[in-house]
Amino acid sequence: MEIVFSRKHGEVMSVVVKDLLVNFLFVLLPLFIVQMFYLLKYTKQLEHLKDWIVMIFPVLSMILCMAFPAHIYEGFVIDFRRIPFILGILYGGYRFGFFLMALMLVIRSFSGGAGFHVALIIYPLLTILLSVLAKHYLQMAVKQRILLNVVLIPLLEAIFFIMVTKLLNINVPVYIQLSIVAINMGAMLIVMILWESVRKILDLLQALVKAEKLEVVSHLAASISHEVRNPLTVSRGFMQLLHEDIPANKRTDYLNIAVRELDRAVEIISDYLTYAKPEAKGSEQIDVYKEIHHAVKVITPLANMNTVQIDLQKLNHENVCVLGERKLFEQCLMNIFKNGVEAMPHGGTLEISLVYYYSTIQINIRDTGEGMTEKQIQRLGEPYFTTKEKGTGLGMMVSFNIINRMNGKMSVSSEQGKGTCFSIELPVVYK
Structure with a gap:
């Protein structure tokens, strides 16, 4: 005033x-x-x-x-x-x-x-x-x-x-x-x-x-731990099999698989780019049929421990390729296969099929586990959301990111008490 x-x-x-x-x-x-x-x-x-x-x-x-x-x-x-x-x-x-x-x-x-x-x-x-x-x-x-x-x-x-x-x-x-x-x-x-x-x-x-910022660091640490655990678990399983009385050629195969998985763990630790914007890396043509068979071979010991049968009868031998980073694609398949096996703790069947649509190829991975609700399906891919008691939810987040980077899409259908089906659709490239 x-x-x-x-x-x-x-x-x-x-x-x-x-x-x-x-x-x-x-x-x-x-x-x-x-x-x-x-x-x-x-x-x-x-x-x-x-x-x-x-x-x-x-x-x-x-x-x-x-x-x-x-x-x-x-x-x-x-x-x-x-x-x-x-x-x-x-x-x-x-x-x-x-x-x-x-x-x-x-x-x-x-x-x-x-x-x-x-x-x-x-x-x-x-x-x-x-x-x-x-x-x-x-x-x-x-x-x-x-x-x-x-x-x-x-x-x-x-x-x-x-x-x-x-x-x-x-x-x-x-x-x-x-x-x-x-x-x-x-x-x-x-x-x-x-x-x-x-x-x-x-x-x-x-x-x-x-x-x-702290959450990003936490996600990276937890995801690295989650992704490294898979190849280490596989390597440990094959090394345990070496104690059994098996032929020499089988021992060589098991050792090769164990070494390969240990190399994958080292690469994940030293060059982990899943959550951040990755630097441009040269993509390569990936033989889908061969990669599925490799992932199945790796996951078999875990499936045997859970009395899970892996059904490949509908896995048609389609000689088609997709474009992407082979190791990340392996990581994606391993995550989904592992989740399917762990969804059947009392045994069941993991069915893997391959459908070729000329311009795209679709990989279907179906389990006979407990299934999920519609609300749970919608939340798949979120960090720390999981239906497993000791899971982190990061494996599915990694898988969704990898498929997106390959210009593909992944859809999920499930029915409680009957199981879940993951469908991966990827564009085909020709040699």
């Missing part, structure tokens, strides 16, 4: 309610702008916004409030410029505080009037006081910060009216003084609650960004 020109005593506050509401909107508007930009920074991952965006609130609010004040009594105008001024210094520090003070005095000088001399005394002193408080302000609890700001308002208004009375010889009626104090206190309380809410949201967004 400042003195700018004389008016008749009879005019009262009822005529300025609309102007005060508009003025209060000028205080709230920058708050929403600040929140909007921080949300933009979070969603678009933009950098270098945080250092300057907080300046929008006090600067824009002060300019708008001083440009459109509410005329109230005897040449006085009331606005809410002190709210952004106080908050700007307490949250922005003393350097920003002196900038706000200079800006306010420059704008106020253009309005003229005797009240400028009062502002020239009050605001430098207020800036120094708030700069001292700003050093400890952010360490206070939220309730303490709100209480401090609400208490500052009546103290500042009391000092202002004392100076107006002593320096300008103008006596403002008590009911006008109390009305101004009440309006400013109410406005400060509302703004503080909103501002602290915005700050809390922004802190949560920053914490969420950190949590997402």
Whole structure:
């Protein structure tokens, strides 16, 4: 509130309610702008916004409030410029505080009037006081910060009216003084609650960004562990078979398979690109029939342990190829075969078939396990979603990603109590 020109005593506050509401909107508007930009920074991952965006609130609010004040009594105008001024210094520090003070005095000088001399005394002193408080302000609890700001308002208004009375010889009626104090206190309380809410949201967004980064690291660690476990389990199974009395040629085959799976584990650890955007690698033509047979050969020990029969009667020997990375395709098949076997802990049949449609080829992998509900099917491929007691859900996520990278698609059909069928459809390439 400042003195700018004389008016008749009879005019009262009822005529300025609309102007005060508009003025209060000028205080709230920058708050929403600040929140909007921080949300933009979070969603678009933009950098270098945080250092300057907080300046929008006090600067824009002060300019708008001083440009459109509410005329109230005897040449006085009331606005809410002190709210952004106080908050700007307490949250922005003393350097920003002196900038706000200079800006306010420059704008106020253009309005003229005797009240400028009062502002020239009050605001430098207020800036120094708030700069001292700003050093400890952010360490206070939220309730303490709100209480401090609400208490500052009546103290500042009391000092202002004392100076107006002593320096300008103008006596403002008590009911006008109390009305101004009440309006400013109410406005400060509302703004503080909103501002602290915005700050809390922004802190949560920053914490969420950190949590997402940690989650990615967690996914990578868990997925590497999950994918390496498969070849190590296979290698261990074939090595255990070497203790049995088997022909020499079988021993050589088992050793070759075990070494090959250990090599695959090493490659997964050193060059794991499934979850991140992979670097471009040279694709190759993959013989689907041969890769299915290799994956079946690898999974057979696990199937035998679970008394699961692998049915290849419908696996037609189609001499067709698809384009992709062979090792990742093997990884995908192994994940699905392993899930099918583990879905039948009490035994069953894993049926693998191959259907050729000239331009595409379809691999069908059907088990006779417990099956899944429609809701569970829709969630397949999500990290950490699994129907297994000790599963992570990462194997299926890997498989979906691999098929997508090969420009294919994977669909799932299931019926509870009867089993599940995974259908992989891939475009055919010709040699």
